Structure formats: C-alpha cells, structure tokens
Amino acid sequence: MNRNSSVVPDFDDSHWPLGIIVAEAPVDHSGLQFSLAALETWLAREDRFGLLLVAAAKPTFLSHRHCAHAETTWFRQNAALLREKLLGVAIVAPHSRCIVPLLRPSRFRMDIRFQVFDRGIEAANWLQQAIFAPMGLSIDSL
C-alpha cells in the first residue's frame, strides 16, 4: 500500500470492555471522522471501557493538520462522556512514536490514564491490571 492511500480503521469490541481500533494504513480526515463516529457508539453503551489504539501503519496520519481541528472539536463536545466512560487508553505504536503526543488525552485536557507500548498484549495486560482489575472488570478472553 503506498503512502498516499488510506483505509478506514478497523474496530474490534470482541474483548469488551476493551475496545480496539487498528490503523493499518495512514488515517486521513474521513478516516478520522469515521473513527470518532464509531467511538461514539462505544461511548453510548452503558459500560465503562478501555481503549487500545494500534498504529500499525507508518505514518499513522496522512495529514494531521486537517485532523487537528476535527479532533479538538470532537473532544470538546464529548468531554463529559469521555470522563465518565473511558477508563484508560493504551497505544501500540512500534513504528510511529511521533504520533503519541498527538493522541495523549492531556492534549485535550482530559485526565485519563495513558500508556504507550510496542506490543498489543503488553498494552492489554496493562489495561487489565492497572485499569480494569481495580474496577472489578476483566477483558473478555485476553
């Protein structure tokens, strides 16, 4: 896949209350919009959950300049729900550490626990032990 092509990120809730979003190709503006819309469906659920973001592509964003405004607006609009429902965020970015500052919850003035990893299972184990277990929750079939 060439640098200028993108696909919509993949969403996996089969390990709920862990939601996994995978970007295998660079995310453009429409891909980001799709991702945020899908994230809203998770926020609409009754349960609190953790988020695992997998940046399997390099680069992760085609053009962050176009995404930045959309992100900021969305986070502002959903801040209350995020604080209520989102327990923690783990990022797997073995090839794209430069995107980590862009995805930190603190960038959006959100005080949500956040950690970066090279491997998915390490990220999931951190979410399980540091985030879910203290809440009496468990990742399905981890």
Added chain:
Amino acid sequence: MTKSRTKPAEIRIEELVDAALTLFLDKGFHATSVAEIVGVAGVAKGTFYLYFQTKEDVLVALQKRFLDGFIEKIETALFTTAGRPWQERLDEWMKACVLFYLENVELHDLVFHQFAWSRNEFQQPNPIVDRLSELLEAGRAAGEFDVENTRLTAVMLFSAMHGAVDAVFAEGEPFARDILFKSVARLCRQSVIAIAS
C-alpha cells in the same frame, strides 16, 4: 462490529496461526494480508494485533510450532529406546527426524525458506542440533561413540540428513522411505561408532 467471544487466548492464537498457515501455503507469505488471516479465523483485526505485532510474528509462531513438533518426535524416539545401545538410539533418532521432516516439508519450507530471514535470525540456536549433540556426548561418555567434537559432528550429521531429504524431494521421483532411513542411519553409524581395538 463483532460480538464478544469467550474463547481463551491460547485457542484464539492457534486459530489465527492455523488460518495464516492455510493462506501462506495457498497464496504465499507476501500475498497474504492480515485481513485475509482474520477473515479465515473469524475474528477482527484488533484481535490479530492483540497477539501479533506483524505478519512476520505469525511466521515466528509457525516456526516455533514446527520446532516444537520436531522436538517432541525426537524426544519420543529417545524415550522409547531408553536402555538400548546408543547406536540403535541414534538410528531411531535419525529415523524420527527424517519421518517428521517428510511429513512437514511444506511447513518447513514456508518457515525456513519462503521467507527471507535476516542473517541474525539464521544464527539463532538450532534446538535439534543441540539435542543431537547431547545424544552424541552421551554415546561418547558410554564408550560407544568415537567423536572428537560432538557439536560439529551434530551439525554435519543434521545437515546430511536435511540434505538427503531435500535431495529426494527435489528429484520428484517416488522414493522408498526405508532406503532413505537406512542410508542416513548408515552414514551416522560410520561417522560415530567406536571401533573396538
């Protein structure tokens, strides 16, 4: 979106590896996508990336599967020949090697030849050679084998066995397994047996 499942991680990983193996053998490693692997396994991409960082990680899992199966075969051969003379144990050990290799040629070629490993990966320890070296050392300690360097001898014998099986496969003609076993066993015996003075 996918529904929640309750399969343990170990089963999920094996299903992903099984799916990948089917596709790698059918289409080749490079032509197979993660999307196809998860499609055959019946899971979402998130589940794949939970357990594997890349497609190459799956190949490493397949390599481990091959080696684990190989080690189980040769250790069974040693176990079932306990107490017998070391030359007979070496015969059965080599027979188990040849048999396992013949039954798993496709998997072997996929994980060791189809994918271009880097030089560092090629220099990884070979647990099969390690075990052969231990067998030769035990036979030497028992006075049955006359081997100056068990490690080098193990490398040479393993390579000879490997080369023999590759050669009969490359010829593409039907071959008698018994003749292959006997040829490999004869070479090994001639290489290691201590001749009573």
